[in-house]
Amino acid sequence: MDKSGNTEVKRILNIFKRKAALTIFIVLAFVMLGYMYSYYYVVPKYQATETLLLIPNNAKEEQMITTSDLVLNSELISTYSNIAKQSIVLKQVIQKLNLNMTEKELLNKIKVNAVGDTYVIEVSVTDVNPQRATEIAKELSNVFLKEIKQIYNLENIGIVDEAEIPATPYNINHIKDIVMFGILGMFASGIVVICYYLFDNTIKTEEEIEEYINLKTLGKIPTNISKTGEIVNKENSKSYVTECINTIRTNILYMNSVKNAKTILVTSCLSQEGKSFTSSNIAAAFAETNKNVLIIDADMRKGRLNKIFNLDKGEGLSNYLYAMTENVKENLNLAKKYIEETKIPNLHILPNGTIPPNPAELVDSKNMKNLLEMLKEIYDIIIIDSPPCMLVTDSIILSTIADSTILVVNSETTKIKNLLEVKKSIKIVGGNLIGVILNKVNTQSKTYGKSYYYGYNKEGEKCKIKQREIISVQEVIENAIPKFEAKDYDITVKDIKNEEEVIVEENNVEKLYNIQNKNIEKLIETIADIKVQLNRNDRNDDRRVIKTEQDINNVVEVINSKLEEHRENNILAMKEELQAVNYESKINHISKEIKGLNHLDRLNEIYNELEKVKDIFKETDNKMEVENAIGKIYNEIRVIKENHKQLTNEVVTKEEIAEIVRKEIRVKDEKQNITKEDIENIVRHASSRNTQSNDDGLTIKLIQGIVKKELSSIDYTKQINQIQEMLEMLKDNYLELSNRINKDNIEEEINTSNSNNVVSINLFRKDKKKKKAYSIYEDILYSELEETAACIVPFATQEGFNGKVASK
Amino acid sequence: MLTPHYIEGYYEEDNKRLKELIEEIDRKIADKDIKLYIANEVYLTENIMKLLKSNKISTINNTKYVLFEMPMNVKPMIIYEVVFEMVHNNLIPILAHPERYEYIKKDPKLVYELIQNGVLMQANYGSIIGLYGKKSQIIVKKFLKNNIIHFLGSDVHRQNSIYNRIPKIIHKLEKWMGKEIVNELVEVNPRKVLNNEKIKSKEPIEIKYTMIEKLIMNQ
Structure with a gap:
């Protein structure tokens, strides 16, 4: 309350200040009037x-x-x-x-x-x-x-x-009259100022905006008298208006550079304040600086950008928002459909489209956010023309999505009260209001254009910069596609890692191996893509804004030469490294598994178990107990069978792995020239390059990751030794195992002829049908165990058999 | 000293072509005692250092002095950054016709600040006799009094009759300010620029308007 009171007093004083000439004039006029009255009007008596x-x-x-x-x-x-x-x-x-x-x-x-x-x-x-x-x-x-x-x-x-002839008239006092009139004049001027205050609460100058609204003035635009259409930059004419708009452009650029803002929302308090005019002209001005600019007509009710750019009213933003999907690529294709080119090079437009029933909801939707995020990747600058803030909520909502918001203020018609209100509501929702553009300013500066400032003669006109080529929407979007793909790489790499982790947990070696193979292929593809992207980025280097030029130029040169040198090597190395990494994990995994499966112990256990069962049979006649025991043993046997299968596979794969690792070591020896230092250099340069461009960021991250892994990778010779040891161990295990089983086989030769055994044997047989592809070892083992089981059961049913078993 | 405009995105004359043109003129006026030096009047842009490095624009006679101008109507927010960048790169920026900018006329504090940041100022001869309006005339005289102007220039970009009037203007100034000071503005300082020497400038005095001047300037 206090503050607003202050503003009011300030305003009155300011009106006095601004209208100082008028107030002084009024007072002087009254004094003159008093003089006239005193000297000429009043008849002296x-x-x-x-x-x-x-x-x-x-x-x-x-x-x-x-x-x-x-x-x-x-x-x-x-x-x-x-x-x-x-x-x-x-x-x-x-x-x-x-x-x-x-x-x-x-x-x-x-x-x-x-x-x-x-x-x-x-x-x-x-x-x-x-x-x-x-x-x-x-x-x-x-x-x-x-x-x-x-x-x-x-x-x-x-x-x-006695009466004397009077020398002076009695009814005239000049000084008194004039002073009286002067005071009257002061009152009158006071009344005039108060009238101004009461009836004219509009913004007029940039100083007022800064004082009352506390916003920066980004620029002002004089009343446009151009006859050639609303886009003043179109004819490349350097009029006063163009200069104003270019100043606004640089000021916006400056304000945005602080926060790296790309989307600019142009709005105003009420309609008819020049939003479309301003936004389209600013967009054209940005397009002039070789930036890819998109102007969006977000005024889905009464937008008139199509008119300004001479386009037929067709589909546009509203249709786009309805048609959008989750898929970025589809959305990109849609963009090709809805975004149109204008006659101004580098400037594209997304028209407002057919009038939807619910514009505010549409603007508030997730699609709008996603759309802007996507378009930000495609265009350098996006300017959004929007409906007036005081009439609909669209613009207030948009201000939260846009990076920065600009208010167009009409000199002498926009009310201070309205401006304050709009500023407050934008602030409440968290919009970033960067400043105000003062439109329709009355300047006497028309002389600038005509007489002595920018009136270039005809020769001057000839050396204008060359006409720029019109970039099509398709080109712009296709140029931007790598950016989206870069994101995809990130996801695939992550996915691959997750998948592998899951499978490792599942303990499924074969699956893991297959998926890893697939992943390696994927990664190789990714690397190829990255290579392509790198080339593309090199081409695009020229277009980038370079800040501290010389340093960055040097760095870029170094990086380019380094990259050129190492690109081929790197990509080969990356492939191999990736393979190496995956095999490494595989080897680790297998070794874990091997440790986990001590077959000898297991078999011993089973053997003991069998012995126990025999003991039980000696003591009890319980059929159920016997069957349970058999079930247990059966399970054990199944586990062992599976282990056997894995082991045989593993022996093969291990030998393959060993071969590959040996190969890798050979390759490594060949490319010894890539020392650790070299790699570190690349990483360093790559990361410095990373600051320069975001596009390379991902690539560099990938390279960094791989190189780091390589740096910390295990000594391969050790690995091979380990594997060989393991292989030998495995072989020993097998030998022992087979010996053992053979022994057992001889020991437990028992006839199978009892009818009571049919059920359990059938159980085994069913399983046998399922698993046919067993190795010879397994077959032997299986039949043996089957027989064992078969012979155990009769003991239980036939009395007096105990002694026989014991002797066997 | 030839200072053609360079306005990024609108009026870009290649420096090579400029050199060729100057050579051509040089050949044509070989019999006269006139020497031409290359320079540019650069319209303020954030890319000014880039343009200089890529040889698209030229400093004054390839020295460390750069002549630049600003937009006329609204104060460019980027000005401090650009000036800092130039000074940081051992360049000495010279602002052309400070008396002609609308915002400087209203509030001349900016000029004082720029001088503190290492910018030198060049006024127009024409401003002194009111060719650019009454306001410019008033303020340029204030500038001259307050040691804010370091050079005087013709601001000629096309056929113009200002050269005929310059001797008179100088004469007027000499009467008003003394021969020594005018000589510094017209003779000593420009020569120092050509020879890439440092200019010793007097301490500038901040400008304050009287009530009447304020009234005139705010109109």
């Missing part, structure tokens, strides 16, 4: 005064004056004075002086006053002519005295002071 003294009759006789007398006399005196105004007196005066006036006129000139409570009577006569005034005064008093003497029989009466 002169006043002649005669003073008479009356003393009552009885005073002579008694020599005493009582208070009652005094009262009586003072009353009498007023009566006397009235007599002077009677027509008897007046007539005589007119007659005597031959005056050319009626009695009434004369009466108006006469003033008869009793002076206080004395016996003095003043007879004053005012007239234009001082002489006549004195004559009348003299005559009047004479006649008056005569009359009084006659009526009241007064003796002691006489003239005290």
